[in-house]
Amino acid sequence: MKISVLGEGMHCRSCHDCTARDFAICAALDKTELRELAQLSRHVRFESGATVFAQANLATSFFSVHAGTLRLYKLLPDSRRQIVGFALPGDFLGLPGLPHHEFSADAVGRVTLCQFPKESFATFAEKRPQLLRRMVELAGHELARAQEHMVLLGRRSAEEKIASFLIGWRDRLSGIGRGGEILPLPMKRLDIADHLGLTIETVSRTFSKLERDGVIQIFASGVVLLDAPRAEALSAGVS
Amino acid sequence: MKISVLGEGMHCRSCHDCTARDFAICAALDKTELRELAQLSRHVRFESGATVFAQANLATSFFSVHAGTLRLYKLLPDSRRQIVGFALPGDFLGLPGLPHHEFSADAVGRVTLCQFPKESFATFAEKRPQLLRRMVELAGHELARAQEHMVLLGRRSAEEKIASFLIGWRDRLSGIGRGGEILPLPMKRLDIADHLGLTIETVSRTFSKLERDGVIQIFASGVVLLDAPRAEALSAGVS
DNA sequence: TGTTGTCCTTGATTGAGATCAACCCGATCA
DNA sequence: TGATCGGGTTGATCTCAATCAAGGACAACA
Structure with a gap:
């Protein structure tokens, strides 16, 4: 697990023109807070296939995805x-309250992330209900997505799974422009097979x-x- | 959807000796706050099979389970x-941030709940980072459980699913004494079949x-x- | 230019779990 | 006392996706 920092002591120089800011946790912060948070963070980059963190390891940082895609998985x-x-x-x-990573994460293609040391982020968040509220909301959306995925895994055919995945993926991408x-x-x-509870052959077919x-x-x-x-x-489960 | 209130204006008289308090959201509150929150809440009871709320309906309340079991499901x-x-x-x-219920909930056997109007609970929570922190933690635990269940649904055999369910259920029950x-x-x-992505016959077998x-x-x-x-x-996926 | 390796596709066969069907058991009630 | 009903079990058969197997497309590289 190699972490390559983009220039030492750079402290996320680009928060003000960050392309992910509107969707990220930072959307809950004002200009001053944003600068404070930037002081805590650093930008890190991972090449394709690199592991950002591994399941059951001690979680010492939080991350906010800046660019690229990660796969989150359990073995x-x-x-x-x-x-x-x-x-x-x-x-x-x-997530606060869980000392260890619940899953592994690795880069699908090149990825850049904002990294926050867990304790300093927690201290920062402690006094900012806006940020905590936002975290509850993000967790809620994540939970809703997880539950929707349970329906997919438990109750849908291969064809419905693929269609559902494509529609969901399209909607997520359009949601971030x-x-x-x-x-x-x-x-x-x-990866698609392991996401949808299928084999690679069934996905291909x-x-x-x-x-x-x-x-x-x-x-x-x-x-297309x-x-x-x-x-x-198909995605909705009709027909 | 019939809500039967346990005596009008009763306002959750039993918060101080509530059997669920230690595990519930209320654990984050001190005595004064607990009394304040109790003012917002009321106890409601549902008989076996009754629907507490339905998927896609407007969510006007939050609930904290006091006694009994509910099944949470999507159709x-x-x-x-x-x-x-x-x-x-x-x-x-x-969950705050989601205006509609993401799933339906109904009573498995008799159930009692603390009901909080959504807005007044949100107002109450706004100024209490402790409570918000606790909500983030609860959401995190829920999310971790959901992800574990995805592994079950996507990657495990019928026998592993049943064993996993029994062990998980045992651990949850022992966690609340x-x-x-x-x-x-x-x-x-x-219910077990629809939870594990199986049919009733396979569960029985x-x-x-x-x-x-x-x-x-x-x-x-x-x-036993x-x-x-x-x-x-079997539950761990060994053998 | 051929070799190797990765990723993807397609075909043949198998198998775990779904489906179809029957029956059991205990509770309720006329 | 027996009729009905809901919930559970068991057996026979079927089916969808897994598994086994082969080959194609393409990039990296010697």
């Missing part, structure tokens, strides 16, 4: 893997089927939703 | 059901298999863990 002893989510810019990683014609899928098929049915078009870098309404119907 | 349009969790005494229901020789299972087989293998003994009201280490091993 069983026999190495079965469940990806519990993908983190995108603005997502906050780490990354919407577009082509839906980029930076993660591998195996289902992508192929959706393409045959004219719902999507597959490219190396992602897919040719028939979004059909995908949304 | 797909074609009535497939996923039980996202069971709530026990001390559990907090509802309800441990014992016999592990009570107030919910029906169908798997219970039978575990009993044949000497891991558990089945009673009308629950099970004859071979807890074996169940824990």
Whole structure:
């Protein structure tokens, strides 16, 4: 686990023009507080595949994703893997009250993060109900997403799972201003499989089927939703 | 949805000797605050099977479970059901920042709850970082549990699911001082099936298999863990 | 230019759990 | 006393996705 700092003592020089600020935890802060928080933080970068932190390790920092995608996953002893989510810019990683990391996180492509030492962040947050309120809200949204994913894992067919994933991914990207014609899928098929409780072969077959049915078009870098309404119907569990 | 209040204007007379207080949100409060909060709340009771609130309805109250068990579930349009969790005494229901209920909740057996109007609770919490901190922690624990359940739903066999459920249920009960020789299972087989992403038949068969293998003994009201280490091993995903 | 490795796709077969169907058991009630 | 009903179990069969197996596309590199 190698952490590469972007210039020592740089202290997140770019908070004022941070592209993730509006979605991130920082949205709850005013200009002065933002500067104070920046003093506590530093920017870190990880190359593709690098591990940011590992499940069950002591959590000494919180992170706010600045750019890139992370996969968050849990492993069983026999190495079965469940990806519990993908983190995108603005997502906050780490929760007070849990001393250890509940899952592992590694970079899907290059990633940059704001890193906050846990104690100093906690001290900073202690006196700022606005920030705590925001954290409750973020945790709530995360919980809602987790529950929606439980429905997917427990009660949906392979085709519904894939459609649901694509629609959810599209909506998350457009929520952070990354919407577009082509839906980029930076993660591998195996990652998608381990996220949806499928095998890589079933993911591949289902992508192929959706393409045959004219719902999507597959490219190396992602897919285009040719028939979004059909995908949304599958995603919703209709038909 | 019928709400039966335990005597009008009673205002939760029993906060000082509440059996759930140590686990509940109220643990974050001092004596004075507790009395203030009690002024906002009222005790409500639901009979077995009654709906406390329904998914997608406007959330006007928060709840803290005082006694009994609730099933929390989401439905797909074609009535497939996923039980996202069971709530026990001390559990907090509802999250700020989400105007609508994310799931439905109904009583498994008789249930009593403390009900707080959402706005007055929010106002009360606004100025109390201790309480907000506690809410972040509770949400964090809930999130960790949800992620663990994703692993179960996505990556485990029927036998592992059942064993995992029994061990998790045992640990939650003992965490609120309800441990014992016999592990009570107030919910029906169908509830367990919809919680674990199985059918009622598979649940029944798997219970039978575990009993044949000497891991558990089945009673009308629950099970006894004859071979807890074996169940824990299955639960952990070993073997 | 061929070699290697990674990622993805496709085909054949298998198997765990779903589905369909029957029956048991205890509670309730006429 | 037996009829009904809800909840649970068990057996037979089917099906969807897993597993096993092979090969294709493409990039990195010697």
